[in-house]
Amino acid sequence: MGRSPCCEKAHTNKGAWTKEEDQRLIDHIRIHGEGCWRSLPKAAGLFRCGKSCRLRWINYLRPDLKRGNFTEEEDEIIIKLHSLLGNKWSLIAGRLPGRTDNEIKNYWNTHIKRKLISRGIDPQTHRPLNEKTTTTTTAAFHRQNHPVKL
Template sequence: MGRSPCCEKAHSNKGAWTKEEDQLLIDYIRNHGEGSWRSLPKSAGLLRCGKSCRLRWINYLRPDLKRGKFTDSEDQIIVKLHSLFGNKWSLIAGKLPGRTDNEIKNYWNTHIKRKLLSRGIDPNTHHSIIQPKTTPFHSRNRDVKPTCPHVNAYVKLNCASASGTTTDEDLRLSVDRDYKFEVWTVS
């Protein structure tokens, strides 16, 4: 038995949102707050599924969104965080106030990936394509510096977790003014 659909698709709009739909969603969330996405469309008078409403709000309508072009420093932060976390876009977005995971994901795929490749850097491993390095990033109990030639980051790893991987709970991340990183475990 498959998963039940998140909404009555037959009675849902799809595709681009209209200004009227946006306004209905904004008004509803202003009055009632976020949450209960499944019941929200009906309550707000929207012919959309809850998932779609949530995405529209988070990625486009939220008042605290920065929007506009990414700055050079944001660019650098994204590259460095990606070298730490991989494709954990929501985690990366959490370190960039006003930016959404979807926005960062798109920016990575359309701009940064290409930029890294043009510099001879593998965007997945952050290692030089010409001189590949074999040292695993999440090596246990070892200091790695720097992990990638283009990143002026110092990452201190002291992973004590039994799995040998660093989980969100294990990690605390600090970003100083020069965007250098230090990652350590919680004892």
């Protein structure tokens, strides 16, 4: 069953967007707003699927997107929110206006993880890295001296 495909795959463009396609999408959304993404491509005269249009708009073309490098302040906000929320990228993005969840996730995986490791902090637990070995050693000691009876 499931949902019917959003587009006829045979008649859709794939790959890089052209400037003309970008402009058609921008113009259509300016006039009609962000309506139904499934019907937008045909209405805008684009040979793309609705998902492609939605992602292009959200991640690249929205006028309120913040471009450029992340600031130190943004880094610290991401680290703090990640320690509270984990990998809830859309919730974290909600606290950083102009940044997308995908951009923040990619930035986390390519930059912030390394930054935390270089500070001696585990990027998953946000605890000191040497704390892991202490806990593991202590657990092994207790298992050795207090075996579990089955």
